[in-house]
Each structure stands twice: as C-alpha cells, then as structure tokens.
Amino acid sequence: MVKMLSRNPDNYVPETKLDLKRVPRNYDPTLHPFEVPREYVRASNATKLERVFAKPFLASLDGHRDGANCLAKHPKSLATVLSGACDGEQWKMDRPGYGEEEEPLHTILGKTVYTGIDHHWKEAVFATCGQQIDIWDEQRTSLIRSMTWGFDSISSVKFNPIETFLLGSCASDRNIVLYDRRQATPLKKIILDMRSNTIC
The missing domain is CATH 1.20.5 (Single alpha-helices involved in coiled-coils or other helix-helix interfaces)
Structure with a gap:
C-alpha cells in the first residue's frame, strides 16, 4: 500500500x-x-x-512671503523668536498670547538666503549666515558687521555660551570656522573628513 x-x-x-x-x-x-x-x-x-x-496647537508664525528656512529663540527669553526666510527676510517677534495676531517687531530684508540664525547669550545681538556671516543689532535694521572665509555657503552659525565674543560656523565645503567679534579676521579654519550639517 x-x-x-x-x-x-x-x-x-x-x-x-x-x-x-x-x-x-x-x-x-x-x-x-x-x-x-x-x-x-x-x-x-x-x-x-x-x-x-493630543497636545493643543499653540500658535503659528505666519507672515513670511517665502518659506522660513531657519528659526532661533533667545537663550534667556522664551517669548522672543527670530526667523529667517528664503527671500532674505528676517523677523524678530515676541510670541503672542493665545488667540492674538502676531506682528513682527522688526523686519529686515537681506541680500541672500538665510540658512542659519542664532542669538547672543547676553547682548541684544544676533548672527545670520548664508553666503557670509552677518552680525545684527536687535534695535537697528542695518548690519553691524559681515565676516567670511572662502566662497562656499555657510549652513549654521552659533555663539559660544561661555566666551560670548566667539562664534563658530560650518560650511558646505566641510569646514568649521571660528570667529572673534573683536577681530577683523577669522581665528581658525578646521577641515573635516565629512560634511557637517550644524554646529552646537
């Protein structure tokens, strides 16, 4: 079988x-x-x-005509927000209360696209980056100073929280550049093996 x-x-x-x-x-x-x-x-x-x-929606930061490319908050004030757009426009605004319309305190038109923005830890100064690094005063619409090293675009800029006159940036050509606001030329340029997106 x-x-x-x-x-x-x-x-x-x-x-x-x-x-x-x-x-x-x-x-x-x-x-x-x-x-x-x-x-x-x-x-x-x-x-x-x-x-x-389920967290409720708090507020939207409308007003830029083009897309907002970078956003930064004041290190000590939670309500102060800086934003930079692709059309070269930057805003400084205080976050509105619930249900209120927000209006920017200052609107500054720049010549290039902003890829990064950071506020100083102690002074009323902020820095933007794109083709070069620009230092701005909160109360004025004209820039205080412009710094650059090389021809590549800069993707991120940050102030040093301890030595507040120093700031660093990273560029698209794998460079990290250190600047001193008190000097006319940048301090040091470091070339990395890989490209960095941001600096902390």
Whole structure:
C-alpha cells in the first residue's frame, strides 16, 4: 500500500496575480506564549502616542512671503523668536498670547538666503549666515558687521555660551570656522573628513 499527500490547490495558490500570498499560521496559544504581553505593550505605546499628539496647537508664525528656512529663540527669553526666510527676510517677534495676531517687531530684508540664525547669550545681538556671516543689532535694521572665509555657503552659525565674543560656523565645503567679534579676521579654519550639517 502506498500513501501519498494530497493538498487542495485552493488553499495555497492565489486566484489572480494581485492576490496576496497566504502565510500559514497556527493560532494555538501554547505556541505563542508572549502574545498577551506583546499586545499589552503595543496598546500602552499607542496610548502614550495619543497623549503626545493630543497636545493643543499653540500658535503659528505666519507672515513670511517665502518659506522660513531657519528659526532661533533667545537663550534667556522664551517669548522672543527670530526667523529667517528664503527671500532674505528676517523677523524678530515676541510670541503672542493665545488667540492674538502676531506682528513682527522688526523686519529686515537681506541680500541672500538665510540658512542659519542664532542669538547672543547676553547682548541684544544676533548672527545670520548664508553666503557670509552677518552680525545684527536687535534695535537697528542695518548690519553691524559681515565676516567670511572662502566662497562656499555657510549652513549654521552659533555663539559660544561661555566666551560670548566667539562664534563658530560650518560650511558646505566641510569646514568649521571660528570667529572673534573683536577681530577683523577669522581665528581658525578646521577641515573635516565629512560634511557637517550644524554646529552646537
């Protein structure tokens, strides 16, 4: 006597090319001992994410005609926000109260695209970067000083929180450049192996 396996092709052959392949699965709970704890962890994670996304919308910073490319806040004042747009426009504004319309305190038109912006830690001064680094006073619309080293665009600029007269920048040609606001020329240029996106 010869015994043979016989299977029904309807159980494993798809009817059309677009049908998903059936994966055999055994629903026996003895084979899946951690199914209940796994579902519990998934449910608790979903609940946490719902709480994160349920945070109410506070405010929008409308007003730039072009896309806002960089955003910075004052290191000590939570309400003061600086933003720079692709059309060379920068704003300094105080965050409005709930339901109020915001108006910028100052609007400054620049000549290039702003790729980074940072506020000084102690003084009423901020720096922007793009083709060069510009130092601005909060109360004036004309720049105080412009610094550059090389021809590549600068992607990020930051003031040093300890030695506040120093600032650093990273450029698209893998350079990190250190500047001193008291001197006419940059301090040092460091070339890295890989390109950096931002400086902290």
